Amino acid sequence: MTPTHLPGRVAIPSLPTVLDAFNTAPADDARALLLACLRSVRWAERLAAHRPYPDVDSLLAASDEAAYDLTPGDLAGALAAETLPVLPEGVYGAAYTALNAAHAAYEAKFGHVFVICLDDVPPEETLDHVLAAIRSRLTNDPEEERVLTAEELRRLAKGRLVRALRGARNCATSPNGTALGK
Incomplete structure (x- = not known):
């Protein structure tokens, strides 16, 4: 056929x-x-x-x-609905203490939670990346931080x-x- x-x-x-x-x-x-x-x-x-x-x-x-x-x-x-970034399990207690202190300082200065997009960060570098970013962004004035926060929310x-x-x-x-x- x-x-x-x-x-x-x-x-x-x-x-x-x-x-x-x-x-x-x-x-x-x-x-x-x-x-x-x-x-x-x-x-x-x-x-x-x-x-x-x-x-x-x-x-x-x-x-x-x-x-x-x-x-x-x-x-x-x-921002009011955002939560803190999820970190890998097994991070030392001291690191969590440092992170909690950094988050508290950030919230006290800017009045909202710290947001950061971690999509391109390897899991083993997450904690260091978040801590460095919070510390760096704590030096911003409120308008600079508003712009960065809006960009992180967009990402x-x-x-x-x-x-x-x-x-x-x-x-x-x-x-x-x-x-x-x-």
Whole structure:
């Protein structure tokens, strides 16, 4: 039996991705996913309202743009919901004491928790990185720190959003552009 020739090209339907699910989810569900990435109602509503996104890069660019547009009040609300960075287990008690003291000094000076994106930091360097960053940023004036804090929140939101979309594999990329799931 000879194979039958099909004229033209045959379209093979693509499988739905996590981005497809995000784009078509009810607005409340999309906002809930976004609020898990950054506790800013303005940011989440803006991203949810501009769906559908053609690809993950477009969503991440919109995430950055919305984060850059947050007001000081929006940042304060997002910061109020942040928690301290998770450190690897097995760190010495003295290091935790130093870290707790540094966090307390930071909060006393700036009035909010210290936030830092640790996505590119190897786990074994996390504690040193956090301590050095807190100590360095304690020398900032409040306006300098507001700008740095907003940037760290933007980076945190972007990383969390990428991790939430990681199941898309073939279309999601990390903040540094590498394909996820590889």
